[in-house]
Amino acid sequence: MKFCFLLGKTAAETCHNAEGRFKDEVMSTTQVYEWPVRFKRGEMSLDNQRSCAHPSMGRTDENVEKVHQAVLANRRQTIDKNSEITGVSRSSCQRILTDDLMMKQVVSKFVPRVLTEEQKKQACECLL
Secondary structure, eight states: OHHHHHHTOOHHHHHHHHHHHHGGGOOOHHHHHHHHHHHHTTOOOOSOOOOOSOOOOSSOHHHHHHHHHHHHHOTTOOHHHHHHHHTOOHHHHHHIIIIISOEEEETTEEEESSOOHHHHHHHHHHHO
16 A cells, blocks of 8 residues: 555555455455555554544443442342442443343343243242
8 A cells, every 4th residue: 555655556546456466355445545545644654543532441340340239239220320329321331231240121120131930930920
């Protein structure tokens, strides 16, 4: 990419040359068009840029434990209430519950996703 840019080739020419030479291993057209833009800005490094997004701070072991304790204390609390109690953002709280603690909401109550037969019977009895 850099070589073609320095020769003054357009992105379309570079893409066509890459397809002819590398066939199945060529990068996407979007990526081929992205590199000349970077080079024009003076970014001559071929390394991928680090994302400027902030790393996720919500799903730490400490926050997972906080949310777990809040749910065990009262399974009927909403995600918003758990978020308020624990100080963890709503989206992080929801991800912790579903991904980390493997829970899902059943009739306004957070329960483990895989229930035993006895737990299923108890859940049915509570609904009646």
